[in-house]
Amino acid sequence: MSSFSDRLLGRVRLGGLLAVAAPLLAIVFAGLVTSLILALTGNPPLETMKLLADYGAQSRTIVMIINLATTYYISALAVAIGFRMNLFNIGVDGQYRLAALIAAAVGGALVLPAPLHVGVTILVAVAVGGIWASIAGLLKVTRGVSEVISTIMLNAIATGVGAWLLTTDRLAVAVSGSNNIGTKPIPPSGQFPGFSLIPGTQAQVFGFVVIAALLGIGYHVLFNRTRFGFDLRATGKSESAAIASGVNVKKMVLLTMIISGAVAGLVGMPQLLGASYSYSLDFPPGLGFTGIAIALLGRNNPVGIAIGALLWSFLDNSSDILDLEGIPKEIVIIMQGTIVLSVIVAYELVHRYRLAAEQRRVSRELSTNAPAPLEGAAA
């Protein structure tokens, strides 16, 4: 029998119709609860939904949704890698912030031809993210420190280190005439070009969306087509069984943490190389925590995460249109929370339904084929 956390993290698959039933149930749940809240706060649910849909269908909004979703997708993948083997990497937030800051500083200081410049900047980010995450991994395998605790603390330390580095004495330069400070802007050779994907707007989609898609494919291949992925999933399901079959669990923990951190290092890259070109005081924080919610929403499945990231990004980008129409924008946060809860609850209900149905089927077969010779065999 599977445990709740196994089912929560999508390690147990649903087959056939049930696989469709769970997300449908979740959507109905979330829709009902959100409508109720809207109605209770005096806003017409249907018109609000229509407002959101109309706004979401505009060309520029679509571009914004894709761009933000790119960032969310990478963040959720980083979290999901840990989830697949029961590692809760809460530290994606600190990992990406530190990685983005140092990569921005390196990218701003370098003079290199275009593809190389981008490549080096990305490599720096990946390395910093991986190294920062490896601290938590090392603490876990050598001292048995829970990665939940150590990564949360490392987030705080990353904030401190980042603030220390981002001063005009070190990595930052004052943005002229502004109260903002940031790293030296990355020159055009180090920027990741975007492209016009959506007609009807000049806004460009981040080129990084391609990298994000490749990461998703890589994630799928790594977990389903490699020995490493098998070992990793095995360790996640049962550590003792993995040890018995010759898996070096400590090595797996450390490696997984490093890979998760390396992917986390990329989280800030779409924004850094595609939009801001500098890490300044207003670089978006908190993306790592959004990633946790989306990984849960997507049930650690690369396609599920993509859908979750797009949905989340759509809601985030829509908050202002609600605000403009006099509907409190906090509704969006309530919706996001409701959706995560609905997904968890819906899948749990479907899993339980499946278990109960299976038990009924087994007992039926037992009673028809051969009357149970021993009392209690069916229970």
Added chain:
Amino acid sequence: MLRTHAGKLAATTAVGAMLMAAAACGGSSDTGTATSAPAASSASSAAPTGPKVGLAYDIGGRGDQSFNDAAAAGLEKAKSELSLADTKELEAGSGETGAQKEQRLRLLAQGGYNPVIAVGFAYSEAIKKVAKEFPDTKFAIIDDAAEGPNISNLVFAENEGSFLVGAVAALKTKKDHIGFVGGVQVPLIKKFEVGFTRGAQAVKPDIKIDVKYLTQPPDFGGFNDPAKGKTAAEGMYDAGADIVYQAAGGSGGGVFEAAKAAKGFAIGVDSDQALTADEGVRSVILTSMLKKVDVAVFDFLKSYTDGTVQAGVKVYDLKAGGVDFSTTGGQVDDVKNKVDEYKQKIIDGTIKVPAE
């Protein structure tokens, strides 16, 4: 153990969700009655004579008793005196990207709001881009010098105002020991600290000054966390300081509480906090460094209705009356003349107050 715990959790969540779902079925009939309310209120707006004004706050928005509220006060004043047709105030969410800030300004401009005012330096990059897309809309940004032919910059000499309250603190302290609590360690707040330090040292070169920032970027929670403000100030009073200056936005309330508990004094910021802070703590506020964001916002809107908007930087310093110290409550009457001397010296340029 973990498994049973998780199982319980699952059961509780499932039950909770089913309750919610059940409630949803019962509640859906309310929809009809609820819809009419917002529609009615939006239709009953006053006859549109003046401009439609859009205002975009940074994180925190209205209710911080300090910076954002000062901007809101300017808007309120304009609403009643300039007969604005409509106003719209939007607020930033936490953890958003520059693109979302841009979109907020863009939505306001698209919605026909003109002029559009951005509160806070975080809108610097966003306003540059959006102002280009809407050349016929007038934009203003507070605390930032982002350039554009249709951008007015309302910036303040916080260092000069802080110099004056620094002098007040040094003149009033009995222990030659004072403190400074900054909300978030950013260059803007550093300006307050430097001015305060210089002002205090101008009076008493050997004065002891404790300095503490509540958070460091990207954690901007220090502007909105009274508990942190209280702890930091308590530490300073315990260490022997008797006057603490806070430049911490919404966290300032905690500093006042700590001052009251320690029978010490505090200095307010941005608004005249002896009038705006919670009533119980007003007695501990010696003076406040006034940063007249309300005046700047009102002036800008007035110039818009008069048709005299000027792009570029307008500095609200001591000379322009954009910063000052308050005398509400009469606790600084004995040193007022002395501080006014410093004020005059800064205005005529004999004293130069550095910004960093």
